[in-house]
Amino acid sequence: MPVEVRGVIALRKALNAYAPDLAKELTAEITKSLKVIQKDARGFVPSSAPGGLYNWDRRSKTEPKAFNTSGRVRPFPRYDAAIIRRGIVYRTGYGKPNSRGFRSLFRIKNTSAAGTIYEKAGRLNPNGSGESRSNNPNAGARFVQQGALYGSKKSGQDMRGRVIYRAWAQDEGKQLKAIFDAIDKTDKAFKARIASGAVKGAA
Amino acid sequence: MSNIVIDILAEFTGKNAFKSAETSTDKLNKSVKSLGKTLGLTFSGAAVLAYAKKSIKAAAEDQAAQASLAQTLKNLGLETGNTAEAVNGFISNLERQTGIVDDELRPAMDRLLRATGSVSESQKLLGLALDISAGTGKDLTTVTQGLQKAFLGNVQGLGRLGVGLTKAELKTGNFADITAKLTDLFAGQAQRQADSFKGSIDKLAVASNNASEIIGTGLIAALQGLGKDQSINSLTTDIEDFATEISKSIQAIGILLEQLKSIPDLLAKTGGPIFKLPKGLTGAIFDLEKLFKFTSVGALSGIFDFVNKGVSGDSTAAGLAHLAELQAKYSASTLKNGKKLTEEELKQLKAKQLKLAIDKANLVLGKGENIFDMEKISLAAAEKNQAEQLGKITSQAQLLQITNDLARLEIKQSILALEEAIATGNVKAITAATNKLNADLNILGVLTGQKIKLTEIESILKGILPKDLINLANLNEAIRLLGLIGAGTGNTMATHAAPILGDPNKSPTAVPGSSPVLIPSIYAFGQRPNQGGGYDFFDPEKVGMFSAGSSGSKGTTIVVNVNAGTIANPDELTTIIQDAVISLNKRGDLLTYAGSL
Numbered sequence: 001m002p003v004e005v006r007g008v009i010a011l012r013k014a015l016n017a018y019a020p021d022l023a024k025e026l027t028a029e030i031t032k033s034l035k036v037i038q039k040d041a042r043g044f045v046p047s048s049a050p051g052g053l054y055n056w057d058r059r060s061k062t063e064p065k066a067f068n069t070s071g072r073v074r075p076f077p078r079y080d081a082a083i084i085r086r087g088i089v090y091r092t093g094y095g096k097p098n099s100r101g102f103r104s105l106f107r108i109k110n111t112s113a114a115g116t117i118y119e120k121a122g123r124l125n126p127n128g129s130g131e132s133r134s135n136n137p138n139a140g141a142r143f144v145q146q147g148a149l150y151g152s153k154k155s156g157q158d159m160r161g162r163v164i165y166r167a168w169a170q171d172e173g174k175q176l177k178a179i180f181d182a183i184d185k186t187d188k189a190f191k192a193r194i195a196s197g198a199v200k201g202a203a
Numbered sequence: 204m205s206n207i208v209i210d211i212l213a214e215f216t217g218k219n220a221f222k223s224a225e226t227s228t229d230k231l232n233k234s235v236k237s238l239g240k241t242l243g244l245t246f247s248g249a250a251v252l253a254y255a256k257k258s259i260k261a262a263a264e265d266q267a268a269q270a271s272l273a274q275t276l277k278n279l280g281l282e283t284g285n286t287a288e289a290v291n292g293f294i295s296n297l298e299r300q301t302g303i304v305d306d307e308l309r310p311a312m313d314r315l316l317r318a319t320g321s322v323s324e325s326q327k328l329l330g331l332a333l334d335i336s337a338g339t340g341k342d343l344t345t346v347t348q349g350l351q352k353a354f355l356g357n358v359q360g361l362g363r364l365g366v367g368l369t370k371a372e373l374k375t376g377n378f379a380d381i382t383a384k385l386t387d388l389f390a391g392q393a394q395r396q397a398d399s400f401k402g403s404i405d406k407l408a409v410a411s412n413n414a415s416e417i418i419g420t421g422l423i424a425a426l427q428g429l430g431k432d433q434s435i436n437s438l439t440t441d442i443e444d445f446a447t448e449i450s451k452s453i454q455a456i457g458i459l460l461e462q463l464k465s466i467p468d469l470l471a472k473t474g475g476p477i478f479k480l481p482k483g484l485t486g487a488i489f490d491l492e493k494l495f496k497f498t499s500v501g502a503l504s505g506i507f508d509f510v511n512k513g514v515s516g517d518s519t520a521a522g523l524a525h526l527a528e529l530q531a532k533y534s535a536s537t538l539k540n541g542k543k544l545t546e547e548e549l550k551q552l553k554a555k556q557l558k559l560a561i562d563k564a565n566l567v568l569g570k571g572e573n574i575f576d577m578e579k580i581s582l583a584a585a586e587k588n589q590a591e592q593l594g595k596i597t598s599q600a601q602l603l604q605i606t607n608d609l610a611r612l613e614i615k616q617s618i619l620a621l622e623e624a625i626a627t628g629n630v631k632a633i634t635a636a637t638n639k640l641n642a643d644l645n646i647l648g649v650l651t652g653q654k655i656k657l658t659e660i661e662s663i664l665k666g667i668l669p670k671d672l673i674n675l676a677n678l679n680e681a682i683r684l685l686g687l688i689g690a691g692t693g694n695t696m697a698t699h700a701a702p703i704l705g706d707p708n709k710s711p712t713a714v715p716g717s718s719p720v721l722i723p724s725i726y727a728f729g730q731r732p733n734q735g736g737g738y739d740f741f742d743p744e745k746v747g748m749f750s751a752g753s754s755g756s757k758g759t760t761i762v763v764n765v766n767a768g769t770i771a772n773p774d775e776l777t778t779i780i781q782d783a784v785i786s787l788n789k790r791g792d793l794l795t796y797a798g799s800l
Binding site: 007008009034037095097101102103104105106107108109110111115116119120126127144145148149150152153159160161164165168176179 | 207208209210211212213214215216785788789791
């Protein structure tokens with residue numbers, strides 16, 4: 001018999017079914033916290049490509065969005081701050097379960113290709129890589145020199161980056177606490193409502 | 204698309220996760236089950252009806268699709284007598300080779316035929332579409348739509364498929380060039396996929412589906428055969444009649460069993476042979492007879508003729524003996540069933556006990572889940588570390604918080620133990636783990652409720668809290684020691700001299716005592732007391748700071764050498780600092796403040 005863990009998903013389902021107003025309130029509260037991280041992260045995106053990587057920059061809208069297209073599976077994206085900022089998003093819906101059976105409930109994402117490169121370039125090879133087949137094998141070192149990595153690396157989880165990881169690290173858990181508080185508050189309000197008999201059939 | 208995500212909260216949903224991760228092997232299993240298991244093992248009742256229904260539906264859809272394709276060929280003027288048959292044969296072969304069902308292939312072919320107006324061109328493009336679909340992972344319908352539009356001049360859809368063509372190539376190249384490049388890029392992809400394990404499974408699934416369609420076609424023909432005039436209207440009427448008779452017969456079987464039970468009592472009451480069967484029993488048998496007649500089981504109908512005509516006097520004894528035998532068999536069967544039921548009940552009871560224990564455990568787990576929060580503990584641990592670094596663990600609240608965290612960690616361990624116990628299905632282990640978790644939860648409840656007496660952890664507090672240096676007792680002790688210094692006599696310090704400030708609440712009235720002070724330690728207004736009880740100005744010569752008689756030596760300049768190590772020149776220093784900063788950045792030890800770039 002599989003163990004059924006009751007938690008936030010169950011609470012949100014119950015709220016949607018029996019107290020939609022509380023569900024909306026909870027989503028709004030969480031969104032507020034996620035927006036703080038999103039705004040901070042967008043603020044960490046430089047308006048032009050970091051120094052020393054000038055050719056990566058897409059200086060005008062007339063320039064192509066990618067280069068080195070020949071012989072590549074996928075063209076290399078140019079640095080465009082507007083696209084990167086637009087790609088930093090938050091989601092409050094349930095994600096798909098991962099291989100270990102966990103579903104993400106709330107998340108911040110850096111979705112653009114250039115944003116991903118700027119986020120984590122140099123994490124693997126901070127001194128560049130001689131074995132790299134890249135056109136610029138020392139890009140890793142150049143990135144690290146121009147923009148430091150923020151956050152921490154734990155076993156199995158590398159949370160170092162320059163945009164969303166940086167915003168998350170510098171927030172120091174304040175928004176996380178706010179999200180927990182919002183969930184606790186809603187949970188209490190819902191239970192109180194059930195106890196008072198205002199919600200029928202939810203017990 | 205590469206993607207970077209911070210998962211802020213996640214929840215374990217194991218059951219659903221594993222459901223979602225259902226593999227293609229499971230899908231095949233389902234398909235094969237529907238054919239093999241249904242036909243081979245449980246070829247009866249509702250399963251057969253459900254399978255037959257599904258097969259008929261599949262066959263009907265297949266026939267409709269074939270007809271639609273034939274109509275398209277006819278409309279395009281491509282039908283030359285056997286073109287539809289040839290195209291369907293081509294699709295069947297393709298289906299078997301690639302493992303893609305004809306339900307997908309036929310509409311794709313239909314679409315391409317309408318765009319190109321040529322069977323050979325459509326076959327070529329369908330082959331290309333299969334390669335692209337296998338190479339990109341896009342479904343066949345999307346790829347075919349893209350090719351259809353591209354053939355008609357709209358190449359944008361093809362660009363969106365992500366096939367590796369640049370905008371320039373799409374704009375400048377004609378359709379022939381584009382298809383030539385696509386053929387080069389995706390050559391052999393469909394074959395590769397068909398030869399893979401997944402392809403093999405798909406092929407088997409296709410075979411299973413085809414079997415369903417073939418059976419469905421046969422069933423349609425068989426059902427049409429049941430109708431006398433081969434029309435669907437009479438067939439549906441017959442089906443409804445069949446269903447009505449089945450329903451009546453089921454009711455009749457129930458009545459028959461009930462009446463059989465009452466036969467011994469009836470025999471006892473009448474004390475003789477039965478000449479007339481009860482009305483209900485007759486009706487039931489009549490319904491059964493109708494059913495068997497309907498289904499053309501003629502051999503059995505004779506039995507019902509025998510019953511309806513009544514039982515003759517000669518055969519009464521034999522009939523009674525047969526009834527007695529039936530009753531005995533029924534009793535034995537009932538007893539056997541009773542025993543079976545008891546065993547089943549025992550099994551159910553055990554299962555219920557296990558379920559009860561697991562439910563109880565889940566309830567406690569739910570409680571634990573609410574309390575345990577790794578992030579909160581991490582935050583508390585971080586706070587604790589900061590406090591330790593600053594040496595400021597001074598409040599009982601902090602200590603209580605740390606104790607709470609330890610209790611939470613203990614709960615987490617208990618939860619894991621309980622989950623393991625549940626996985627093993629051992630009731631004793633589950634009960635023990637549940638009790639342990641309950642105990643841990645109680646401890647945490649006491650801690651969070653602050654019902655614990657703080658005096659009980661006084662010893663811990665003593666060990667952690669720093670000594671308070673400034674309090675009244677310490678001040679009084681310091682004043683007493685000062686008094687001892689002031690009351691020293693002769694060459695030794697007075698051991699019981701009166702303090703300068705005997706009473707700390709009173710002001711001193713005079714310089715204390717007539718006893719001489721040999722080594723005064725207290726200075727007043729730049730002077731110090733002499734042995735006569737008066738005060739002298741401070742003379743550096745007396746303490747040997749300067750030698751007497753060396754005039755001018757008092758004005759000697761004092762040089763202080765400070766050893767500051769090696770001082771580099773500014774350029775070198777700048778380089779060293781820059782290197783150090785870069786090195787720190789590489790290691791992740793940041794020097795920049797929040798928001799800087």
